[in-house]
Amino acid sequence: MSPAAPETTAPDPVLAAERAHLRRAADCLTAMRAATAAVTDAGVDAWAAERLGAARAERLRALAADPGVPPSFGRTDTGTETFHIGRRHVRDADGTPVVIDWRAPMSRPFYRASAADPQGLVRRRRFGFSGGELTGYEDELLGQGRDGDGRLLREEIERPRSGPMRDIVATIAPDQDDIVRAPLAESICVQGAPGTGKTAVGLHRAAYLLYTHGGQLARTGVLVVGPNRAFLRYIEQVLPTLGEVDVEQTTVAELTARVPVRGTDAPEVAVLKGDARLAEVLHRALWGSIAKPADDVQVPLAGRRRRVPVERLKRYVDDLRRRGRAGADQQVLHHAAGRERLAVLVAEDARRQAEEAGGSPTDAETRRAARSPEVRAFCDAVWPARDAAELVHALLTDPALLARAARGLLDDAEQALLRRPAGPLHRAPWTDADAVLVDEVAGLLERTPGFGHVVVDEAQDLSPLQCRAVARRLAAGSLTVLGDLAQATSPWSAADWGGTLAGLGRPDAAVRPLLRGYRVPGEVLDYANRLLPLIAPGLPAATAVRRGPGSLRVRADGVLPDVVRELAARPGSIGVVCADAAVPGVAAALAGAGLPAAVLTDDGAAGPLAVVPASLAKGLEFDAVVVVDPAAIVAAEPRGLHRLYVVLTRAVSTLVVLHAGDLPEPLAE
Known part of the structure; x- marks a missing residue:
């Protein structure tokens, strides 16, 4: 192994050559953008010109330069060939590869080779950068059985950050790479402990699948579902940095936003509305509204009227209703399609x-008959068109309708919890849980468009009905589920992944654990792991790949502004995390000391110094984290210890725990 080569007065020929290659790659990338921008449509037609313009714009976005991101971050040598590995493919004017995309098959040995299994490599070279400038390199002579010491890897992991999450293409570990490159047809659940990079792995898997199956996924699309808007803002630049600009990123609330949310449910009501039994209640309410035909129908066709007797009408309705009344999970006919099919049958x-x-009506005449006022009036009476919001509103305000639909599923007390006063639909106090119910009914009425691949992060916190909402967008595609049972903070969180995966429509998805913590120092992870026996008994604890002396400080006498001021003297981001109710006081204390901090909100972005409500900390990372009054975080909600576990594992370099009273018992030992 060659030592990392710092800049010295005597120029290093290897460093000089690699810098020259980076400059060449940057020039080639500029030329590729210029060539793309110069493409014209040759005046074929307006539609072709529009499509070409859209494709050109998309290609230019994918090739957009990031001045802080070098074209390549490493290199592999086989003895006969050398490949530079980077975030995207770069070629010269003759089409010769200058940089190989990290997702290409020939890039895989960069991530998977070791001294024990060189995979055809004699050397792996990693580069070190500062401000986009190449400052060093490290050679691992795998052909001679010599691994590197990992210094550049650790430096990259520990590099101070501010703003959005970065990609990890330069530091993907073999266990992560295994998941990233799993086949498109394979649905995977990643049980990832804090700091193991599960979110980054999920995003890089999406980028890999788009690269490998671009044609298929360009038609069906890729969807990323996160827990809140703050989380999405944190991760939103990862995929564009990798050249993937057309991935939809959303939250469950945005996915199901079919009604204006104005209200908030009591916790016990929200839990009940998220229960899987509500899917069957809604299914019964919808399909139970279909009536039995009571009379014949006179159908105008080709200038004459034909009488369809009531007995046959009843058979048509019963046959169609059976296809939809099989149950919420076995429905083979959507309600709106059944109504249209009934008109056609008549x-x-x-x-x-x-x-x-002896007549011969044409297809066009038969279609007109199906749309005739007589047939439409029959369908309106027997199989009325329904509106999803109207049906849910009626169910929640009409005790008799709810009782019929919930018979044998919900007891009287549960039905009473769901009921609310009657009122006009446009003034209904819709809640987030109501919106999911409306989405459920919308999925019974008509088919919901699906994606070719869906990535769901923090999936351990999804309710059964939210899982169904995601599953409807999955269609025949595959799924990447990301989460950590120890970080489950919602009231419906389960002790294992079985129920969640079944709700997401992929009960056979393989659960792949990530247990090597790359982002959180060992001292911090060991401290947080004290909570595991209480919050997730039986779940294996993660182990850290690096330790940082002084990375953990627990103080009963610390003054918050003084602690923050000390941390602010170092580069990197700072998150001051406290119970939600304490946020105004903490922000005021920092501002009063001349340390104005931005308060993180659900739709905001974290700045270099942020006051973070504990409920929004999940999925975020900061170089330094100050946890204010852990006992208050625990006392704020039923699963407070789970929330504290989340909060304690947000630090990449330094964690400071400030407490005035007693610490929660596992941390006081």
Whole structure:
């Protein structure tokens, strides 16, 4: 192994050559952008010009330069060939590769090779950068059985950050790479302890699949679902940095935003509305609104009226209703499609009568018959068109309707919890849980468009009904589920992944653990792991790949502004995390000491110094974290110890715990 080569007065020829290669790659990337921008449509037609313009704009976005991101971050040598590995493919004017995309098959040995298994490499070279400038390199002579010491890897992991999450293409570990490159058809659940990079792995898996299956996923799309808007703002630049600009990123609340949310449910009501039993209640309410035909129908067809007798009408309705009444999980016919099919069946009955009498109605005449006022009036009476919001509103305000739909599923006390006063639909006090119910009904009415691949982060906190909302967007595609059972803070959180995966429609998805903590120092992880026996008994504790003397400080006498001022003297971001109710006081204390901090909100972005409500800390990382009054965080909610575990594991370099009273018992030992 060659030592990392710092800049010295005597120029290093290897460093000089690698810098020259980086400059060449940057020039080639500029030329690729110029060539793309120069493409014209040759005046074929307006549609072709529009499509070409859109493709050109997308390609230019994918090739956009980031001045702080070098074209390549490493290199592999096989003895006969050398490949530079980077975030995207770069070629010269002749088409010769200058940089190989990290997702290409020939890049895989960069991540998977070791001295024990060189995978055809004689050397792996890693580069060190500062401000986008190449400052050093490290050679691992794998062909001679010599691994590197990992110094550059540790420096990259520990590099101070501010603003959004960065990609990890330069530091993907073999266990992470295994998940990233899993086949598109394979659905995976990543049980990732804090600092193991599960979110980054999920995003890089999306980027890998888009690269490998671009044609297929360009048609069906990729969806990333996060827990809140603050989290999405934190991760939003990862995929564009990797050249993937057309991935939809959203929250469950935005995914199900079919009604204006104005209200808030009591916790016990929200839990009940998220229960899987509500899916069957809604299914019964919808399909139970179909009536039995009471009379014949006169169908106008080809200038005459044909009578369809009530007995046949009843059979048509019963046959269609059976296809939809199989149950919420076995429905094979959507309600709106059933209504349209009923109109067609009635018109086709009239056509058969006409043909038996010697007539020959055309297809167009039969379609007009299906749309005739007589047939539409019949369908309105027997199989009325329904609105999802209207049905849910009626169910929650009409005790008799709720009792019929919930018979044998919900007891009287549960039905009473769901009921609310009657009122006009446009003034309904919709809540987030109501919106998921409306989305459930919308999915029964009509097919919900699906994606080719869906990534769901913090999935351990999804309710059964929220899982169903995500599953409806999955269609025939595959799924990457990311989460940590120890970080489960919602009231419906389960002790294992079985129920969640079943709700997401992929009960057979393999659960792949990530237990090597790359982001959190060992001292901090050991401290947080004291909570595991209480919050997730039986769940293996993560182990850290690095330790940082002085990375953990627990203080009963610390003054918050003084602690923050000391941390602010170092580079990097600072998150001051406290119970939600304490946020105004903490922000005021910092501002009064001349340390104005931005308060993180659900739709905001974390700045270099942020006051973070404990409920929004999940998924975020800061170089330094100050946890204010852990006991108050625990006392603020039923699963407070789980929330504290989340909060304690947000630090990449330094964690300071400030407490005036007693610490929670596991931390006081």
